[in-house]
Amino acid sequence: MxxxxxxxxxxxxxxxxxxxxxxxxxxxxxxxxxxxxxxxxxxxxxxxxxxxxxxxxxxxxxxxxxxxxxxxxxxxxxxxxxxxxxxxxxxxxIAMIFQDAQSALNPVFTIGDQIVEQIKLHSEKSHRQAREMAIDLLKEVGIPSPDEAASYYPHQLSGGMRQRAMIAMSLSCDxxxxxxxxxxxxxxxxxxxxxxxxxxxxxxxxxxxxxxxxxxxxxxxxxxxxxxxxxxxxxxxxxxxxxxxxxxxxxxxxxxxxxxxxxxxxxxxxxxxxxxxxxxxxxxxxxxxxxxxxxxxxxxxxxxxxxxxxxxxxxxxxxxxxxxxxxxxx
Ligand SMILES: Nc1ncnc2c1ncn2[C@@H]1O[C@H](COP(=O)(O)OP(=O)(O)OP(=O)(O)O)[C@@H](O)[C@H]1O
Ligand SMILES: [Mg+2]
Incomplete structure (x- = not known):
């Protein structure tokens, strides 16, 4: 049970x-x-x-x-x-992926920066550590070439990839x-x-x-x-x-x-x-x-x-x- x-x-x-x-x-x-x-x-x-x-x-x-x-x-x-x-x-x-997930990503920041920001908000990690963790998260949700993808803005990603980025973001607080x-x-x-x-x-x-x-x-x-x-x-x-x-x-x-x-x-x-x-x-x-x-x-x-x-x-x-x-x- x-x-x-x-x-x-x-x-x-x-x-x-x-x-x-x-x-x-x-x-x-x-x-x-x-x-x-x-x-x-x-x-x-x-x-x-x-x-x-x-x-x-x-x-x-x-x-x-x-x-x-x-x-x-x-x-x-x-x-x-x-x-x-x-x-x-x-x-x-407790994390949540919101129903209007697409609009939850900020169009003026790269997805890497947005995830790094979230990680730093919830932990004591340095910028470098947070960046490494962000890339690991992008990898975990199946984003190909996560290093490169981290420098993309939301509009440069397909709908499916944006959704994955949202999932990665929600995992940033473990x-x-x-x-x-x-x-x-x-x-x-x-x-x-x-x-x-x-x-x-x-x-x-x-x-x-x-x-x-x-x-x-x-x-x-x-x-x-x-x-x-x-x-x-x-x-x-x-x-x-x-x-x-x-x-x-x-x-x-x-x-x-x-x-x-x-x-x-x-x-x-x-x-x-x-x-x-x-x-x-x-x-x-x-x-x-x-x-x-x-x-x-x-x-x-x-x-x-x-x-x-x-x-x-x-x-x-x-x-x-x-x-x-x-x-x-x-
Ligand atoms: N801010 C609000 N003010 C007034 N009524 C609201 C508000 N937010 C939700 N409701 C009402 O609460 C009820 C439930 O809404 P909810 O958004 O939880 O539905 P849902 O099951 O998630 O639907 P959907 O599948 O369309 O997302 C609806 O009748 C909705 O109109
Ligand atoms: Mg709903």
Whole structure:
């Protein structure tokens, strides 16, 4: 049994806007184990990025605020820890590759200089040592001729290479946890496979714990050890990747829909489905199960009561009335 490195308990992060309260993350619960890759998957707007930003204390305040729950890391609760300690953790222990990674690189500095800067920020290294480390990092993420590449400006690199440079930058503090927010969205299929390969290697060589955010269920089977499926600010299912993909009897209907949208698994492109309807408003969400308006299997109870967690097998929890005692009675 792997040790837990980060545990998120009943996390609630809301945005208080003029239109109303956006419940972006609403009672989210999960654990990240040492050396594993946990995928956080779900459609656009379901709260994946806000979950990650909450962990790092980077939610825009105002309008956002963590209104409940705990994020436990290394014996402390990140929700209530001092800003100075949070900055330290952000720089040295938990790193994040942001969703708009391309814009995170500064166009007027070479990538080498940017990585050196990051290294010096988090350590006592001399410029020369930092430069050597930067080149090693570029090499580690598979950038050819890293010496030369270090003197390139971001615009001189291809999209895939820029993405690698971003990964190198995130490793500059030698983090124990790496949060990667949609790190393969802007790249084509071949590059995507290469980037996934880098993460896979980092997990093995550095024993890094990965929180990998994606809206593509297809990536989950390639990189994930476990998966948390998120819908409208809530986790609806959490399981090991093998269990989730091979035990469809207890799958959440939302998870099933995400899987059906996959060309890789259904094989037949023409039969690819998309999930009808859209993610509900997080300001005025539906009653009961938030997925019920889009669920083909919805029952009367789904409109009335929020589904309780059902433990299907060890480590596999699904929030769905289809499998709850109350739902089964109906
Ligand atoms: N600064 C903000 N002010 C108000 N609402 C916000 C803010 N940031 C995020 N939200 C809302 O929080 C909800 C969750 O957003 P989030 O960015 O976490 O989604 P996501 O799952 O990462 O989506 P995507 O796949 O598109 O990146 C959305 O409804 C979004 O509009
Ligand atoms: Mg996002």
């Amino acid at each position: 792997k040790e837990t490195i980060l545990s998120v308990r009943n996390l609630k992060t809301y945005f208080f806007t003029r239109r109303g309260t956006v419940r972006a993350v609403d009672d989210v619960d999960f654990e990240l184990k040492k050396g594993e890759c946990l995928c956080l998957v779900g459609e656009s707007g379901c709260g994946k990025t806000v979950t990650a930003l909450s962990i790092l204390g980077l939610v825009d305040r105002p309008p956002g605020r963590i209104v409940g729950g705990e994020i436990n890391y290394d014996g402390i609760n990140l929700v209530s820890c001092l800003p100075a300690r949070m900055r330290q953790i952000r720089g040295r222990e 983090p124990r946890i790496l949060i990667a927010d949609e790190p393969t969205t802007a790249v084509d299929v071949t590059i995507k496979a290469q980037i996934l390969d880098i993460f896979q290697r980092l997990k093995e060589s550095r024993q890094i714990s990965l929180l990998f955010i994606t809206h593509e269920m297809g990536l989950v089977s390639e990189i994930g050890d476990r998966v948390a499926v998120m819908y409208a600010g809530k986790i609806v299912e959490i399981a090991s990747v093998t269990e989730l993909l091979t035990n469809p009897i207890f799958q959440h209907p939302y998870t099933s829909s995400l899987i059906k949208c996959l060309p890789g698994i259904t094989q037949e492109r023409e039969r690819l489905e998309s999930i009808p309807g859209t993610v509900p408003s997080l300001i005025d969400p539906p009653s009961g199960c938030l997925f019920h308006p889009r669920c083909a299997k919805a029952m009367a109870i789904c409109r009335e009561k929020e589904p309780p967690p059902v433990n299907v097998t060890k480590g596999h929890t699904v929030f769905c009335h289809l499998y709850s005692a109350q739902g089964m009675k109906k």
